[in-house]
Amino acid sequence: MAERFAVLPCNGLDKLAGPLAREIALAVVEACKGELICPVLYNNLSARYAKALELPLIVIDGCGTRCATKLATEHGLKMVRKLQVAETLKELGESDGGSLTPDAERLALCQRLAEKLLSAPDEGAASNTEVQFAEPVEYGSVTHDKFIFRVPMQDYLFNENHCWAHVVGNRARVGISDYMQQQLTDLTFCEPPRIGARIEQFGEVGNVESVKSVADILSPVSGHVVAVNPIAAETPEIINEDPYVRGWVAELELTDLESDRQLLMDGPAYLDFVRRQAAQYKPNR
Amino acid sequence: MSDTTFMGVSREKIPWCPTIDYAKCDFCMECDKFCPHQVYERREGNPQLVVAHPTNCVVFCRACAKTCGPDALSFPNKPEVIELIKRIRAEEENNG
Numbered sequence: 001m002a003e004r005f006a007v008l009p010c011n012g013l014d015k016l017a018g019p020l021a022r023e024i025a026l027a028v029v030e031a032c033k034g035e036l037i038c039p040v041l042y043n044n045l046s047a048r049y050a051k052a053l054e055l056p057l058i059v060i061d062g063c064g065t066r067c068a069t070k071l072a073t074e075h076g077l078k079m080v081r082k083l084q085v086a087e088t089l090k091e092l093g094e095s096d097g098g099s100l101t102p103d104a105e106r107l108a109l110c111q112r113l114a115e116k117l118l119s120a121p122d123e124g125a126a127s128n129t130e131v132q133f134a135e136p137v138e139y140g141s142v143t144h145d146k147f148i149f150r151v152p153m154q155d156y157l158f159n160e161n162h163c164w165a166h167v168v169g170n171r172a173r174v175g176i177s178d179y180m181q182q183q184l185t186d187l188t189f190c191e192p193p194r195i196g197a198r199i200e201q202f203g204e205v206g207n208v209e210s211v212k213s214v215a216d217i218l219s220p221v222s223g224h225v226v227a228v229n230p231i232a233a234e235t236p237e238i239i240n241e242d243p244y245v246r247g248w249v250a251e252l253e254l255t256d257l258e259s260d261r262q263l264l265m266d267g268p269a270y271l272d273f274v275r276r277q278a279a280q281y282k283p284n285r
Numbered sequence: 286m287s288d289t290t291f292m293g294v295s296r297e298k299i300p301w302c303p304t305i306d307y308a309k310c311d312f313c314m315e316c317d318k319f320c321p322h323q324v325y326e327r328r329e330g331n332p333q334l335v336v337a338h339p340t341n342c343v344v345f346c347r348a349c350a351k352t353c354g355p356d357a358l359s360f361p362n363k364p365e366v367i368e369l370i371k372r373i374r375a376e377e378e379n380n381g
Binding site: 066218263 | 291292321343346350351353354356363367370371
């Protein structure tokens with residue numbers, strides 16, 4: 001008997017990703033004898049699903065607006081598995097156009113994606129890594145008005161999008177810099193990538209939202225996601241408090257570090273970059 | 286030095302900015318409301334929204350596309366742009 005899940009899908013109808021999210025949700029619920037959460041009713045009357053939500057939750061988003069994920073986050077629901085249909089179609093080289101009524105071929109695809117979701121590891125599941133990521137021993141800093149922006153001087157690489165990679169052997173943890181977290185202000189949401197996802201350099205390795213803005217985390221390095229930080233996903237303020245150590249977002253197995261390095265800075269170079277950026281920084285709070 | 290370079294390459298040489306598919310765009314202006322870099326500009330008449338300041342766009346950022354319900358925004362191919370930046374850097378290094 002498969003593990004039972006509650007499934008919260010996208011409720012979109014105006015793009016193919018929405019109807020496909022619905023079909024995948026139905027297939028998951030049917031296969032695991034789970035519970036389907038209607039996002040519209042849940043939004044209006046969350047108590048209706050209190051019992052169903054005792055089950056571990058799968059969220060299925062249609063498109064990049066991620067309404068289902070946002071709804072779950074607003075209600076403090078813990079998501080154990082996630083799927084975004086438009087992104088998955090792209091990864092599979094499938095078209096996201098055509099009729100809004102899924103044909104037999106697409107229904108079969110939905111069935112396969114449902115099976116894959118049911119057999120996927122939970123988000124935040126422990127990786128088999130033995131790699132130890134030591135805390136930085138030395139920080140440099142830039143002071144601008146009342147702000148102090150810190151940068152680890154060794155072992156971290158940075159891109160100009162204010163994201164870092166802490167490289168140890170063929171692994172790296174990635175996250176956002178102190179400068180970026182202070183620009184965003186208090187973080188309210190952190191969506192890590194899917195474990196197993198292949199990430200290109202400058203590809204999205206998750207995203208963060210604050211009371212002020214939304215930002216993609218653009219990976220300094222290319223590789224496969226082997227772990228995500230469940231603490232950052234559940235309590236994103238950890239990224240504000242400790243962006244370089246406890247606030248890591250994902251861990252990657254590296255695929256092309258030497259090539260990636262060409263477009264990265266070490267600690268001292270990034271500190272210099274932050275100094276120039278800070279000179280133009282006009283905090284708006 | 287200003288922020289008009291990316292990894293030492295002049296921002297003007299890097300073709301990274303959104304393209305609006307006017308067949309899909311419903312002019313909800315969510316992208317313009319979202320973007321803090323004034324990449325977009327609203328206009329009287331048709332079209333009501335244009336990519337007026339493409340070099341203001343943060344290289345490799347696609348965050349505005351996520352606000353777009355009708356999926357009317359597209360960006361260049363990232364790996365191709367990365368290769369281009371590396372090529373320009375190598376050329377500029379060779380030319381001293």
